[in-house]
Amino acid sequence: MGRLELANDVLDAQLVSRRDEKIGRVDSLLLELRQGRPPRVSAILMGGPVRAEREGRPFVWLSRALRAVLRIRRSGVTRLEFAKVLRIAECVRVDAEERDIEAEYVEHWLASHVVCRMPGAGGDQK
C-alpha cells in the first residue's frame, strides 16, 4: 500500500485515457461532504473555467470574455468520478476515452473544422 499526497501527486497531474491519449490535466478535485461519514474525494474536475478559478481573477474574467465573444455555450467542464481512476503514477490514468471528455471539444472542433481541412494534416505519424 503506497501513500500519495493529493496536492502534490494528483492535482495538476497529466490525465491519460485508457487508450493512453493525453486528455488534459487534473484541474481540480471535488471533496464530497457526507452526513455522519468522513468526507471523500469524489471526482476530478477539468476544463478551462475550472482552471481559471484557480489561476486567479484576471483569468476568470478573460475566460468569461472569451466565451462571450466566441459565443461558446458548452460548459467546457468535465466531472470524472474518482472511482474511474485506474492508476496514479507520473500521470493519472482514468477509465474513460477522449471522446467522453467535454473539455476536449476544442481539440475535436479544431481538428474537424480547421486543421484536417489543410493538406498533410491527416494520419497518425509524419
Added chain:
Amino acid sequence: MKKWGELALGVVTSIGGFLEVGSIATSAQAGAEFGYQLAWALLLGTIGLAVLMEASGRLAAVSGRTYADLLRERFGIRFFMLPLVALLLVSFLVLASEIGGVSLALQFVTGVNLRWWALPVALLGWGLLWRGTFSAVEQGTAGLGLVALMFAVAAVKMHPQWGMLGRALLPSIPHHEPARYWYLVISILGASISPYLFVFYSAGAIEDGWSPEHLVVNKVTAGLGNLFGGGLAIAVLVVAALVLAPRHIRIDSYAQVPLMLSQPLGKAGVLLFAGTLFITCFGATVEIVLAMAYALAQGFGWPWSENLRPGKDSRFASSYTVFLFFAALIIVIGVDPLALTNISMVLTAASLPVTVVPLLVLMNDRTLLRRYVNGPFANTALVVLALMSVVVLVAALPLQLTGGG
C-alpha cells in the same frame, strides 16, 4: 557509432541555436561601442546557458518528463501561469525579431524591403513544422548553421590582440557611458540565456526518446555546443571591435552589420552574412515557436509531438500556426527589427527568475532525478544564476530607460 552521430548533431545544433539575430546584434553593438571589453558578458551568458541546458536535459532524460510538464505539476496552475505568460510574451517578441532577421537577410540579397518577406518566411517555417518531423527541424537547420563559422574566419583574419581579448574575458568597469555598458551586459545575457531554449531542449529530449544513457550526449551537447556557439558570438564582437570601433561607428540599424565583414572577407562577406543570418534566424524561428507551443500543450495536458500529424494534436499545431502569423504581422506593420531585438533581449533577461528558480527546485527532487540530482557544483552554479537573474530583473527597466537609446 550512433552515439557519435548524436553527439555531433547535438553540438552542431547548439552552435546554430546559440547564434541568432539577438546574439549577432548585441555582440556587434558591444564590439562597436566597447571594443573587446564586453567579451566577459558573452562568456558568462554562454556558461549560464550551458548550465541551464544541461540541467533541463538531465531532468528530461532521467524523469522522462519535460520542464513545462513538471512546472505545472509540481508548482500548481497558479504559479505555472507566471512563467508561462512570461515565456509566451517574451518569446513572441523574440520570434518576431527572428522573422525580422530572416526577412532582413532576404532584403540584403534581393533588395526587396523586409516587410514583404515576413509572411513568406512565416509560411516557410510553418510548412516545415506542419509537414516535417522533430529531427527534420533539428537537422534541417543544424548543418547549414555551420556557415556561421565564417565569423570565426573573419575574426582570425583580422589578427586580433589575443592577450587583450583574453583579459576581456574577466569583468571590468567601463571607462565611459556606464549606463550603456550595463544595458549591453543585460542585452547580451538575454540574448544568450533564453528560457525558450531550455523549454525546447527538454521537449526535444523527450521527442528524441532520451533516457539516462543519453546523459553523456546531454553534457557534451550543452557544454561543447554552447562553448562553440559562444565562441562564434565572441568572434562577432571581435570583428565589430576591430572594424567599427576604431571608426566610431555605432550600430543603429541592421544594414550596418554586414558592412563590418566587407573588410576581412570582401564582397563575399555581405553574402555570407546574409546566409548566416537567414539560416540561424530561421532555425531560431522554428525552435522558438515550437517551444511556445510545447509550453502551452504540456502545461494544459494537450496531445503534443512534432512527430504526430497536425490532425492528432490540433491545438498544438494551431498554436504554432497562430503565433507565427501574428509575429510576422509585427514585421509587416513596420516595427524596426533592431529596436525589437534590443527590447526583447532585455525583457528575456528580466523574465529569467521565474524560469530559473523553479529549475533549481526541480533539480533537487529525488523522486524525479533519483541519484542524478544536482551535486554541490551544479547547485552553486544554478543558485548564482538565479541570484544573477534577480539582479538583472531589478536593473533591466532603469537600464532600458537610461542606456537603451
